[in-house]
Amino acid sequence: MHGCGLKIIVCVKQVPATTEVEIDSERGTLIREGVESTINPFDLYAVEEAVRLKERYGGEITAISMGPPQAESSLREALAMGCDRAVLLTDKVFAGADTLATAYTLACGIRKIGTYDIIICGLKTTDGDTGQVGPGLAEELGIPHVSYVRRIHLFMDGQIVLERTLDDVYEKVRVHMPCLITVTKEINEPRLPSLKRKLWARKAQIKILRAEDLGGEADRFGLNGSPTRVVKVFNPPPRLGGRLIKGEPDMLADEILKKLVELNVL
Amino acid sequence: MEMKYNKVTDEVLKDLRGIVGEENVLTDKETIKLYSSDEAPIGLEATAEVVVKPKCTDEVSDILSLANEKMIPVTPRGQGTGLCNGAVPVYGGILLSLERMNRILEIDEDNLMAVVEAGVVLSDLRLEVERRGLFYPADPGERTSFIGGNIGTNAGGMNGVKYGKTRDYVLGLEAVLPNGKVLNLGGKVVKRSMGYDLMHLIIGSEGTLAVVTKAILKLIRLPKIFITLYVPFSNMYDAAKSVSEILREKVTPTAIELVEREVILEAENRLGKRMPHHDADAYLIIRIDGDKEEELYGDAEAVSEICLSNNAVDVLVADTKERQSVIWDIRSVFYEAIVKSREADIVDAAIPPSKMPLYIERIKKISDEYGVKILSYGHAGDGNIHVHPIKDGLSDEEWNEKLPKVMMKLYSEAKNLGGVVSGEHGIGWTKKKYLPICLDKEEIRIMKEIKKIFDPNNILNPGKIFDA
Numbered sequence: 001m002h003g004c005g006l007k008i009i010v011c012v013k014q015v016p017a018t019t020e021v022e023i024d025s026e027r028g029t030l031i032r033e034g035v036e037s038t039i040n041p042f043d044l045y046a047v048e049e050a051v052r053l054k055e056r057y058g059g060e061i062t063a064i065s066m067g068p069p070q071a072e073s074s075l076r077e078a079l080a081m082g083c084d085r086a087v088l089l090t091d092k093v094f095a096g097a098d099t100l101a102t103a104y105t106l107a108c109g110i111r112k113i114g115t116y117d118i119i120i121c122g123l124k125t126t127d128g129d130t131g132q133v134g135p136g137l138a139e140e141l142g143i144p145h146v147s148y149v150r151r152i153h154l155f156m157d158g159q160i161v162l163e164r165t166l167d168d169v170y171e172k173v174r175v176h177m178p179c180l181i182t183v184t185k186e187i188n189e190p191r192l193p194s195l196k197r198k199l200w201a202r203k204a205q206i207k208i209l210r211a212e213d214l215g216g217e218a219d220r221f222g223l224n225g226s227p228t229r230v231v232k233v234f235n236p237p238p239r240l241g242g243r244l245i246k247g248e249p250d251m252l253a254d255e256i257l258k259k260l261v262e263l264n265v266l
Numbered sequence: 267m268e269m270k271y272n273k274v275t276d277e278v279l280k281d282l283r284g285i286v287g288e289e290n291v292l293t294d295k296e297t298i299k300l301y302s303s304d305e306a307p308i309g310l311e312a313t314a315e316v317v318v319k320p321k322c323t324d325e326v327s328d329i330l331s332l333a334n335e336k337m338i339p340v341t342p343r344g345q346g347t348g349l350c351n352g353a354v355p356v357y358g359g360i361l362l363s364l365e366r367m368n369r370i371l372e373i374d375e376d377n378l379m380a381v382v383e384a385g386v387v388l389s390d391l392r393l394e395v396e397r398r399g400l401f402y403p404a405d406p407g408e409r410t411s412f413i414g415g416n417i418g419t420n421a422g423g424m425n426g427v428k429y430g431k432t433r434d435y436v437l438g439l440e441a442v443l444p445n446g447k448v449l450n451l452g453g454k455v456v457k458r459s460m461g462y463d464l465m466h467l468i469i470g471s472e473g474t475l476a477v478v479t480k481a482i483l484k485l486i487r488l489p490k491i492f493i494t495l496y497v498p499f500s501n502m503y504d505a506a507k508s509v510s511e512i513l514r515e516k517v518t519p520t521a522i523e524l525v526e527r528e529v530i531l532e533a534e535n536r537l538g539k540r541m542p543h544h545d546a547d548a549y550l551i552i553r554i555d556g557d558k559e560e561e562l563y564g565d566a567e568a569v570s571e572i573c574l575s576n577n578a579v580d581v582l583v584a585d586t587k588e589r590q591s592v593i594w595d596i597r598s599v600f601y602e603a604i605v606k607s608r609e610a611d612i613v614d615a616a617i618p619p620s621k622m623p624l625y626i627e628r629i630k631k632i633s634d635e636y637g638v639k640i641l642s643y644g645h646a647g648d649g650n651i652h653v654h655p656i657k658d659g660l661s662d663e664e665w666n667e668k669l670p671k672v673m674m675k676l677y678s679e680a681k682n683l684g685g686v687v688s689g690e691h692g693i694g695w696t697k698k699k700y701l702p703i704c705l706d707k708e709e710i711r712i713m714k715e716i717k718k719i720f721d722p723n724n725i726l727n728p729g730k731i732f733d734a
Contacts, residue, residue: 017587038586077586192496192542192582192589195570199563 005059009119010050012043014071015127039074042122044190045183050120051082060084066105072206079201080193091211096223103136108214119180134182145180272337274315285328292317301361304348307605314361321366323479331446339728342473344415347408350694352472356729378485384414384478401488403429407598414478420470422690424521427647433469438482444721472692473727475720489555494590498546498579505548506622508576509646517565522647523551529643533596533603546579600643609657615680616689619649628679638672650689693731
């Protein structure tokens with residue numbers, strides 16, 4: 001933490017606005033053309049947390065995204081909510097990136113942005129659903145990360161105390177900055193931007209960085225830099241219809257109890 | 267007035283089974299009870315003798331002829347989402363549920379029209395037409411309602427400011443008279459000038475003149491973009507004042523909803539979702555639609571300027587589907603959030619939109635004067651406000667004594683401002699006593715004469731709107 005407040009970076013991603021996306025079964029990727037897109041819902045919580053930190057401690061927030069040119073609309077959403085500037089990493093060679101190549105590309109972009117105290121990511125995206133890019137990015141940058149953060153307790157002496165959600169417990173973690181955190185939906189309630197800021201954000205300058213601007217190793221971008229391949233995409237088999245039990249409430253309760261015992265659920 | 271109706275005998279039941287089939291004549295007491303109420307905050311103790319579920323117009327016709335001949339009252343019922351006990355079978359008899367007549371018969375994309383049966387669920391129709399880039403804008407908030415019920419009450423709702431109410435979207439009706447004859451009114455024409463308009467007479471007649479079985483509805487193109495402004499104010503008056511100024515602008519929002527904070531908090535609890543702002547006493551929720559983003563934001567800016575000049579705390583904007591639907595989902599449970607957890611009544615007054623700030627002041631005065639808590643929200647953009655006197659903190663005695671006075675006062679004040687006693691819910695059974703506030707004797711006399719022509723035996727939804 002510097003005298004002039006926190007330097008915060010928020011990562012955002014443009015995702016399809018619907019959950020009913022068609023899949024290109026040849027390439028194993030989502031067909032994004034013609035589908036309305038939106039900022040990844042989890043990223044709203046990351047942006048909100050960044051804005052709250054800034055409101056409390058002062059500083060500056062940079063939103064960053066890797067994606068096609070239209071991904072700038074997600075960055076504009078982040079600007080409208082309170083980010084100060086936005087950087088879009090966009091280049092044909094970034095296309096087809098898996099989580100590793102994405103993390104690498106973002107790391108290159110973030111190095112270009114300069115110093116930072118904390119990077120905030122949403123827990124995962126609603127399209128890929130892996131939750132790997134945040135931690136992967138921290139590894140690339142060589143900084144500590146904490147995932148599943150549900151609360152930021154306090155900042156002191158270059159450290160933060162965080163609370164994270166595990167399966168059945170909450171864990172309190174102290175971590176040195178600079179660091180990266182991924183946040184859950186518990187952490188806050190994302191604000192609606194004010195119209196005034198929204199109108200500003202619609203016209204704000206977004207910095208575009210291409211592969212050549214990033215430097216980096218060309219074979220670590222996009223499809224080339226992606227060791228994972230989607231081999232096959234298929235729908236899970238449809239669930240077979242259950243058994244319908246009809247009758248009086250008492251009888252039903254007995255039936256269901258019997259069945260649960262039979263199935264070793266109870 | 268004494269009613270000389272006959273009971274539903276075993277013989278009548280047999281005839282009904284012959285018309286609609288065994289499984290569509292329900293006589294089980296519990297089932298009948300479920301069909302014998304609507305969502306009015308203060309219900310009635312009344313039950314039908316039998317529930318009958320026809321599948322087609324011919325069956326409706328046979329049922330009505332039978333009932334007319336045997337002097338048995340028939341209460342048509344849609345989804346029972348009405349708020350004035352309009353679908354409650356107050357004289358027993360046959361409860362005619364149109365739930366099986368639920369087919370969307372045609373979506374005519376050449377003429378932008380839909381032909382539907384009366385039991386089509388509003389939300390189903392909306393989804394079906396939206397899939398084709400079309401829009402059925404008449405939207406009474408409660409989208410589980412049936413189109414037939416929407417027509418019966420001339421349902422209004424959220425989109426009234428820009429798109430009007432159900433009546434504005436009905437081009438044709440098939441309706442069955444109590445004597446079993448079938449009327450085909452209107453048609454797939456946009457203009458029509460041929461004598462008295464019986465179709466429009468039936469729209470809003472709350473099932474007292476004929477049973478609507480089919481409708482031809484007008485559709486429009488689905489606007490490409492919607493945005494929602496959520497505008498906090500420190501009081502209801504400033505919010506209401508902004509509304510009348512917005513209406514004077516050349517911007518026409520789709521919807522302008524006014525609500526006080528407490529209603530929002532209760533609706534959030536009910537739904538388990540949260541609005542994006544909580545600290546202000548009153549809010550406007552404004553939806554703007556259109557095809558061009560630039561224009562839309564231009565309109566939003568104009569609206570925003572007006573709100574801010576009327577002391578709005580801020581103007582927040584939701585432009586994604588998800589964030590807008592949170593707001594509108596919460597909006598859609600205001601009514602139940604207020605009435606389901608306590609005793610309350612509802613006033614459905616409509617006043618000239620410019621008088622809204624004055625009415626808001628008078629509501630507050632009435633609340634103070636009688637010591638009865640009142641919560642309000644409504645479609646401020648078309649001057650239609652729902653005012654709920656609430657029992658909180660009053661004993662049964664106090665409530666029973668004060669409520670009728672408060673209700674009468676709220677309606678009278680609306681009338682004094684040039685308003686009416688029902689904007690969109692209809693009169694049903696509950697509001698009969700308030701009708702004379704607004705309609706003069708001669709008007710009611712003519713209505714009664716019309717009722718006699720359509721339904722000389724007074725078997726169709728008797729006891730509703732007025733006592734025939």
